[in-house]
Amino acid sequence: LVEPLIFEIGDARHSGVDLEDVGDFDHALGGLEREDRMGLPGLSEPETVRHYTRLSQKNYGIDSGFFPLGSCTMKHNPRINEKVARLPGLADIHPLQPESTVQGALAVMRDLAHWLTTLTGMPSVALSPKAGAHGELCGIMAIRSALEARGDARKVILVPESAHGTNPATAAFCGYQVKAIPASDDGRVDLAALKAALGPDVAGIMLTNPNTCGLFERDIIEIADAVHEAGGFFYCDGANFNAIVGRVRPGDLGIDAMHINLHKTFSTPHGGGGPGSGPVVFSKALAPYAPIPFVEEGEEGLFLREHKAAEGDKSFGRLVAFHGQMGMYVRALAYMMSHGADGLRQVAEDAVLNANYLLHELASDMTPSFEGPCMHEALFDDRFLKDTGVSTLDFAKAMIDEGYHPMTMYFPLVVHGAMLIEPRRPNRKIRWTSSSLPCAPLPKQHAQARQTASPVPLISHH
Amino acid sequence: LVEPLIFEIGDARHSGVDLEDVGDFDHALGGLEREDRMGLPGLSEPETVRHYTRLSQKNYGIDSGFFPLGSCTMKHNPRINEKVARLPGLADIHPLQPESTVQGALAVMRDLAHWLTTLTGMPSVALSPKAGAHGELCGIMAIRSALEARGDARKVILVPESAHGTNPATAAFCGYQVKAIPASDDGRVDLAALKAALGPDVAGIMLTNPNTCGLFERDIIEIADAVHEAGGFFYCDGANFNAIVGRVRPGDLGIDAMHINLHKTFSTPHGGGGPGSGPVVFSKALAPYAPIPFVEEGEEGLFLREHKAAEGDKSFGRLVAFHGQMGMYVRALAYMMSHGADGLRQVAEDAVLNANYLLHELASDMTPSFEGPCMHEALFDDRFLKDTGVSTLDFAKAMIDEGYHPMTMYFPLVVHGAMLIEPRRPNRKIRWTSSSLPCAPLPKQHAQARQTASPVPLISHH
Amino acid sequence: MRYLPHNETDRRAMLSAIGVQSIDDLFRDVPPAARLDALLDLPLHKSEMEVDRLFRDYARKNVPAAEHAFFVGCGAYRHHVPATVDHLIQRGEFLTAYTPYQPEIAQGTLQYLFEFQTQVANLLGCDVANASLYDGSTACGEAILMARRITRGRKRAILAGGLHSHYGDVAQTMTRFGDEDVVRLAPSPDDAQGDMDRLIAAIDDNTSCVVVQTPDMFGHLHDLGPIAEAAHAKGALLVAVVTEVVSLGAVRSPGEMGADIVVAEGQSIGNSLNFGGPYLGLFATRAKFVRQMPGRLVGETVDADGQRGFVLTLSTREQHIRREKATSNICTNSGLCSLAFTIHMTLLGEEGLRKLALLNHRQATRLKAALSGIKGVEVLNNQFFNEVSLRLDRPAAPVVEALAGRKILAGVPASRLYPDRDDLANILILATTETVSDGDIAALSDALADIMQAEL
Amino acid sequence: MRYLPHNETDRRAMLSAIGVQSIDDLFRDVPPAARLDALLDLPLHKSEMEVDRLFRDYARKNVPAAEHAFFVGCGAYRHHVPATVDHLIQRGEFLTAYTPYQPEIAQGTLQYLFEFQTQVANLLGCDVANASLYDGSTACGEAILMARRITRGRKRAILAGGLHSHYGDVAQTMTRFGDEDVVRLAPSPDDAQGDMDRLIAAIDDNTSCVVVQTPDMFGHLHDLGPIAEAAHAKGALLVAVVTEVVSLGAVRSPGEMGADIVVAEGQSIGNSLNFGGPYLGLFATRAKFVRQMPGRLVGETVDADGQRGFVLTLSTREQHIRREKATSNICTNSGLCSLAFTIHMTLLGEEGLRKLALLNHRQATRLKAALSGIKGVEVLNNQFFNEVSLRLDRPAAPVVEALAGRKILAGVPASRLYPDRDDLANILILATTETVSDGDIAALSDALADIMQAEL
Structure with missing residues (x-):
């Protein structure tokens, strides 16, 4: 059923709020009173509830069912996190209140920083970036600042072919040229090609690990050494940190900076596209260049370092107004505390276990692109669809139909016609076999049928 | 899509909670340890969320769309009420805490009582009944107690034919015989028949006003006088109080007792069948027989009268453990305060306006059972379906299909094949005409079609 | 008004369409003497912000359990309810749904009630459970009436002394105008076994049922086996009452011990304290008695396409069909509370419930140990779950007041429930759940020892 | 672990199906030197009850706004958000949805974003708005970069002195490694008109844009007309910044006054203070510039059956298609915050927003009146919306600390934002919204008068 737009059901003369009568008073707007019609329709409260309830019913989320999206970890969003994030003592506080009145909030930031640096084995973290891509910006800016501080005007960032689109976009945003590194036959960075590309003009490399083929970069330490030897820095895209948390510390791999998508690894809600939060951990070499603000411990308790110190402060400055995504810090920290050191490690293990189980069970029906083991996601290509008249797109749309x-x-x-599957904690009773997993039998049953019939919407509403 | 039962997806060895380790300790269960398998399956938290989310999607509520149910007012459930009912100071308090630690809770009960007695014009209210039918029980018990107190062992309760089924059931529960009073041609109590039925064995009458035909009992004051003259009491079923709140006080009509369904008139959630709350207002004659507990004002603040005084206390006793539906008191009081004296009156007026508008707009397509004006609901019968081969049931199922x-x-x-419609605050843009209201054109378009085809479910899930 | 879609323009247009001058014309059937022309003497409408502020003011005048060491029980228990539960029951499709009379658009409600009933039956150890009643006390009253219907001709229910006093009061009220006779044995917190012996001795050929609570209101656990045997030998039924359902994660179920009808207060699972309501009446019995059971029952069926579906069943017992011949006058159940129960129980599962129950029990044993050595304090319980009673050397009520001043809500003085019984004036009933920390117990123990040192 | 569906039995079965001995075998690609065998030095998992308790402990160490008279603003404002808003955004279908790349199963997200964009464009007085950015400060930075792209060859953005200092800092950071030059004029709270005059004087042929905030960070309202005219005359763009969008219910929109790009912090509508985030960047511009706009844009389309539907459009500007040639590197928007905004705005409607804005303004006029007579206090604003600045006869920061001790959070001392500028040390910035009562104002006025009586 079509849900009309608010502009079709509401109008300027209805409202869903009651407010105290304003009465007469002398305005002090300096003649700038708004007089135009704003075009902002109002609805009564019950109409509003109904409209947005009905819109929500046209969506599909983690709560709705099976969600095998790859490349962007979709996690269960615990409701205890939503609850504690709404405690008045955490939600109803202003970023510019006196620090003496927000010691608990500063403690949340301090404790979150402790968990993140401990889990990554990195000495420092900048919490303020507002999302993953913003974290990338933060990391590359720190790299460029460090290079400039030593008078080194390098111009190139290396990015593997398999990288997320944000990586090259970020490098370009910071004034770098992007040079692509090809993948080897086993789905990893071609080490030889990488070494050949390194040189005095290379500021650094941006690598995702586990990479977007769902594989761990076996040569990562060698890569880090080579980059460092060439005078560059190693930026790691932490989008897939979930697969290794508690089992591998990025700091032990030679990484200089890595952002952590709190919604991918630490369960803050995806929310249909945000808000995100992308703290960046830094190596000792880059830590001095990290953006303000920071929480520090003083004699009278915790305080915020909100400004660059007058002299010698190497921070590249401020990335955002205020102190970042506090609401997400609370949720992520609640998630970490709920799991603990043991539970977080288990999360990584279960993610990898699920993906390998799926890879194994589907290997006979579909064509895995690379040999296992994979990490948290399994990559298939369209070779198995050859001569069926069915494309990867048909296949995906057929899943929607299901x-x-x-x-x-x-x-x-x-790879050609990639299908990247990350099995987000399946229901135990869904077995990953061709007889019960929706993926495998679909090409025959549905996708071909779709080519003759017109598409049907997934979720019909009456 | 079929959602499996928890017994099909869960088992005893999985759980969605984490609890502190119990460790070893000496039990003091006296050899009564439970040893059988309980048959209580567990699910992880994400599986639980998904299961109940999917179940909810098989439901239809006020938030989902148009809801023209008659005889049971369905109201918008404001979320501010849900919010305040969950304040720890209101939800996380125990009924047997010292009264000094619950003065705010007692104030809620006192203030709710004040609103209810003022709106009804009755001197007293018993808050504790847990639902409408429980309130009926409370009222009839008070009547019987009052009669017994004067040594009067009357045996009969008069109930109109159009009454809700709970009315005769309640009378029987209290040991009364039920005698039905027929309706007049204009859909109201037949006054002559009523007067003829009154006599020394009649304990009282149970009447709904506005009645279940959606009509105001014009003769109600005369009815009350006649019942009182015959030595009986007048119980009013307050299910339809919403239609007159702020415009008519039951106390001015000669009523001795009336329950108020807080979910019908004061917006506490229907919840798929509860919890309800059915406070009962009493006349001066019945007030002494009302059940404990009561909130009273003492020197050290508010306190609860939880026990019958040693002597001379006429209360018929305790109806429930503790003090009734506090959670519903909070919501109802929040609703009353939100509307105020002016808003509540407007609610009644809008309810009556909507129903009469509907009655008017549908009169040409359907057959209204009685002449208007109606109150908050409009009654139609199946005369307009004559010779169409369509029944009232077909008609209703066709609405579901829509x-x-x-x-x-x-x-x-x-009336024959009754269809009782209460237009719960329609969307402004739904006009009640045969071209856009779902009811009117359905007999031709759908109901006949249903007779040849197999029924289709309303809400399909994929 | 934010809840009303119409504005004055809309209203005028509708009046004009109807063909009347004013809204008064639509109220013309109201007798003139009863027409209110002016507004009632109540405050005018308020903004949501003001309403929010007023209720925060009410709340501020109460002491929420979380802010004190908290030992109050006696029929309502504070447990940690997972946030998931409260989130899910607030989904509009559950919260704002009507009674599931139209199964096509109420499969969500009907399926969870079906799951709920099965959980309840399994938990209580019975064949069948209904879709919930108002609360434990009214469920107990209904059980007595049901036993009366089953044992036609028998007219006396005997209530054990350890039955929660409110439950006894409610049973008396509910049977007040019938021909049933309710006998209440005297409470004897110091003599749990004697209570059972006297109960068994009281059963005769006119006894419809005996009503026994376990753990009882003083915390004593009872083996129902001998009582069931004695009752059945005389043709009477055993009605078992459980006010703390978490106990059934550790203690043998009443059904297994031979009870014919088991009623319980289900609040402990999924529901907050709420100052006494809304709560959740659980009601289960033997299959052979199902047609005498009050309240709603959901059953499984198959629709026209052969797909499984759920419907209200056995409605022929109910008031909306049978009117004055109905089994009871109950109409509403505790829908949302039963949803909260079933979600919480699904999260727990058997393993979780067992562990939760043992945690509760462990804390009670620690409480007993901590208080046993205090001068002037005697712990009365040998078999208990999460609640124990103390006999103090002085009246309990002032002690509770004194402890409240030290941020300890130290349980319920029996005098709150039995103001007329001098023999119970010194009895104090304390509950522990998983929310009671060892620190809370130590705080209570220290403060109580301190208070008891004072001369009488 | 309550969030993990597998138990050890499940895991063993899966490992065996895969054909490996242990989980370690699946991590065999990790270099041995980097494999962690032991657990990291962090606490073990906790029950939900413990997590709940720990966060209540954090919360207890903060002073929530509701508990004090509250005048803190400066880019984030405390408004009453209807409970409906927070309820609806928590529906799982919204909360747990992915980015709407698959329109078939994301029509809910796409339609509300479409409605949101239209509301934002109308509110800001522009042709088109995007689906939101991170917050106001990054939106401002993006606007400067966009102006640079539009005015090819021009390299200097001029920031008015009244621009929020954090916004200026962020603009400097975001342009730090490009070839853009950012000129920040000095703040001049005592001379709002002078700020504008200097800005106009600074525009030259190399100016890509001027950036003006209104009301500015000291509360002054600016007429953007003359600035737009001056900028356009020199071929530069006007970027307008609004940190308090509620003002647009009372004040002429920046678009109407001639701004080319309007950015705003949308937090005030629908979103809590949250100690600074997540917030909501609003971004709107002229139709002709749409292809240079950063971020997501949702458009209307028609599906194969002729039914209306919504899709992401103009993705060719975005990083997931264009990679290094993208308009910006932004990927995420502020989905749930924009949902909260659009729901709150729908509840308000035009009438509600106007009234809300006037209430805010009225309280500010009352604040000005109440403080104007106090010795040592000068109110600097003549044209303002809901925020004013004071010049005190002494440093403002200690005064704020002293008032906090009296349960009054009395705004932001300018020194918090400009620690290096001695000329601003005595400036105090105070905001009022509909949540500030007359009693709050009186309390502040009394306490401030009291403090100012003390000798310097």
């Missing part, structure tokens, strides 16, 4: 969110399609770009 | 909750069918019993 009532599931489709996997990621046509990404990464290094 | 994506709407159906009206009340085959009730009240006083």
Whole structure:
């Protein structure tokens, strides 16, 4: 059923709020009173509830069912996190209140920083970036600042072919040229090609690990050494940190900076596209260049370092107004505390276990792109669809017809007709076999049928 | 899509909670340890969220769409009420805490009582009944107690034919014989028949006003006088109080007792069948017989009268453990305060306006049972379906097919094939005409079609 | 008004369409003497912000359990309810749904009630459970009436002394105008076994049922086996009452011990304290008695397409069909509370419930140990779950007041429930749940020892 | 672990199906030197009850706004958000949804974003708005970069002195490694008109844009007309910044006054203070610039059956298509915050927003009146919306600390934002919204008068 737009059901003369009568008073707007019609329709409260309830019913989320999306970890969003984030003592406080009145909030930031640096084995973290891509910006800016501080005007950032699109976009944003590194036959960075590309003009490399093919970069320490030897820095895209948390510390791999998508690894809600939060951990070499603000411990308790110190402060400055995504810090910290050191490690293990189980069970029906083991996601290509007249897109749309969110399609770009599947904690009773997993039998049953019939919407509403 | 039962997806060895380790300790269960398998499956938290989310999607509520149910007012459930009812100071308090630690809770009960007695014009209210039918029980028990106190062992309660089924059931529960009073041609109590039925064995009458045909009992004051003259009491079923709140006080009509369904008139959630709350207002004659507990004002603040005084206390006793539905008191009081004296009156007026508008707009397509004006609901019968081969049931099921909750069918019993429609605050843009209201054109378009085809479910899930 | 879609323009247009001058014309059937022309003497409408502020003011005048060491029980228990539960029951499709009379658009409600009934039956150890009643006390009253219907001709229910006093009061009220006779044995917190012996001795050929609570209101656990045997030998039924359902994660179920009808207060699972309501009456019995059971029952069926579905069943017992011949006058159940129960129980599962129950029990044993050595304090319980009673050397009520001043809500003085019984004036009933920390117990123990040192 | 569906039995079965011995075998690609065998030095998992308790402990160490008279603003404002808003955004179908790349199963997200964009464009007085950015400060930075792209060859953005200092800092950071030059004029709270005059004087042929905030960070309202005219005359763009969008219910929109790009912090509508985030960047511009706009844009389309539907459009500007040639590197928007905004705005409607704005303004006029007579206090604003600045006869920061001790959070001392500028040390910035009562104002006025009586 079509739900009309608010502009079709509401109008300027109805409202869903009651407010105290304003009465007469002398305005002090200096003649700038608004006089135009604003075009902002109002609805009564019950109409509003109904409208947005009905819109929500046209969505599909983690709570709705099976969600095998790859490349962007979709996690269960615990409601205890939503609850504590709404405690008045955490939600109803202003970023510019006196620090003496927000010691608990500063403690949340301090404790979150402790968990993140301990889990990554990195000495420092900047919490303020507002999302993953913003974290990338933060990391590359720190790299450029460090290079400039030593008078080194390098111009190139290396990015593997399989990288997320934000990586090259970020490098370009910071004034770098992007140079692509090809993948090897086993779905990893071609080490030889990388070494050949390194040189005095290379500021650094941006690498995702585990990479977007769902594989751990076996040569990562060698890569880090080579980059450092060439005078560059190693930026790691932490989008897939979930797969290794508690089992591998990025700091032990030679990484200089890595952002952590709190919604991918630490369960803050995806929310249909945000808000995100992308803290960046830094190596000792980059830590001095990290952006303000920071929480520090003083004699009278915790305080915020909100400004660059007058002299010698190497911070590249401020990335955002105020102190970042506090609401997400609370949720992420609640998630970490709920799991603990033991539970977080288990999360990584279960993610990898699920993906390998799926890879194994589907290997006979579909064509895995690379040999296992994979990490948290399994990559298939379209070889198994050869001569069926069915494309990767048909296949994904057929999954929608079956009532599931489709996997990621046509990404990464290094294999043909990619299907990237991350099995987000399946229901135990869904077995990953061709007889019960929706993916495998679909090409025959549905996708071909779709080519003759017109598409049907997934979720019909009456 | 079928959602499996928890017994099919969960088992005893999985759980969605984490609890502190118990460790070893000496039990003091006296050898009564439970040893059988309980048959209580567990699910992880994400599986639980998904299961109940999917179940909810098989429901239809006020938030989902148009809801023209008659005989049971369905109201918008404001979320501010849900919010304040969950304040720890109101939800996380125990009924047997020292009274000094619950003065705010007692104040809520005192203030709710004040609103209810003022709105009804009755001197006293018993808050504790847990639902409407429980309130009926409370009222009839008070009547019987009052009669017994004067040594009067009357045996009969008069109940109109159009009454809710709970009315005769309640009278019987209290040991009364039920005698039905027929309806007049204009859909009201037949005054002559009533007067003829009155006598020394009649304990009282149970009447709904506005009645279940959606009509105001014009003769109500005369009825009250006649009942009182015959030595009986007048119980009013307050299910339809919403239609007159702020415009008519039951106390001015000669009523001795009336329950108020807080979910019908004061917006506490219907919840798929409860919890309800059914406070009962009493006349001066019945007030002494009302059940404990009561909130009273003492020197050290508010306190609870939880026990009958040693002597001379006429209360018929305790109806429930503790003090009734506090959670519902909070919501109802929040609703009353939000509306105020002016808003509550407007609610009644809008309810009556909507119903009469509907009655007027549908009169040409359907057959209204009685002449208007109606109160908050409009009653139609099946004369307009004559010779169409379509029944009232077909008609209602066809509404379901259209994506709407159906009206009340085959009730009240006083007309043939009844369809009782209460237009709960429609969307402004739904006009009540045969071209856009789902009811009117359906017989031709759908109901006949249903007779040849197999029924289709309303809400399909994929 | 934010809840009303119409504005004055809309209203005028509708009046004009109807063909009347004013809204008064639509109220013309109201006798003139009863027409209110002016507004009633109540405050005018308020903004949501003001309403929010007023209720925060009410709340501020109460002491929420979380802010004190908290030992109050006696029929309502404070447990940690997972945030998931409260989130899910607030989904509009559950919260704002009507009674599931139209199964096509109420499968969500009907399926969870079906799951709920099965959980309740399994938990209580019975064949069948209904879709919930108002609360434990009214469920107990209904059980007595049901036993009366089953044992036609028998007219006396005997209530054990350890039955919660409010439950006894409610049973008396509910049977007040019938021909049933309710006998209440005297409470004897110091002599749990004697209570059972006297109960068994009281059963005769006119006894419809005996009503026994376990753990009882003083915390004593009872083996129902001998009582069931004695009752059945005389043709009477055993009605078992459980006010703390978490106990059933550790203690043998009443059904297994031979009870014919088991009623319980289900609040402990999924529901907050709420100052006494809304709560959740659980009601289960033997299959052979199902047609005498009050309240709603959901059953499984198959629709026209052969798909499983759920419907209200056995409605022929109910008031909306049977009117004055109905089994009871109950109409509403405790829908949302039963949803909260079933979600919480699903999260727990058998393993979780067992562990939760043992945690509760462990804290009670620690409480007993901590208080046993205090001068002037005697712990009365040998078999208990999460609640114990103390006999103090002085009246309990002032002690509770004194402890409240030290941020300890130290349980319920029996005098609150039995103001007329001098023999119970010194009895204090304390509950522990998983929310009671060892620190809370130590705080209570220290403060109580301190208070008891004072001369009488 | 309550969030993990597997238990050890499940895991063993899966490992065996895969054909490996242990989980370690699946991590065999990790270099041995980097494998962690032991657990990290962090606490073990906790029950939900403990987590709840720990966060209540954090919360207890903060002073929530509701408990004090509250005048803190400066870019984040405390408004009453209807409970409906927070309820609806928590519906799982919104909360747990992915980015709407698959329109078939994301029509809910896409339609509300479409409605949101239209509301934002209308509110700001522009042709088109995007689906939101991170917050106001990053939106401002993006606007400067966009102006640079539009005015090819021009390299200097001029920031008015009244621009929020954090916004200026962020603009400097975001342009730090490009070839853009950012000129920040000095703040001049005592001379609002002078700020504008200097800005106009600074525009030259190399100016890509001027950036003006109104009301500015000291509360002054600016007529953007003359600035737009001056900028356009020199071929530069006007970027307008609004940190308090509620003002647009009372004040002429920046678009109407001639701004080319309007950015705003949308937090005030629908979103809590949250100690600074997540907030909501609003971004709107002229239709002709739409292809240079950063972020997501949702458009209307028609599906194969002729039914209306919504899709992401103009994605060719975005990083997931264009990679290094993208308009910006932004990927995420502020989905749930924009949902909260659009729901709150729908509840308000035009009438509600106007009234809300006037209430805010009225309280500010009352604040000015109440403080104007106090010795040592000068109110600097003549044209303002809901925020005013004071010049005190002494440093403001200690005064704020002293008032906090009296349960009054009396705004932001300018020194918090400009610690290096001695000329601003005595400036105090105070905001009023509909949540500030007359009693709050009186309390502040009394306490401030009291404090100012003390000798310097």
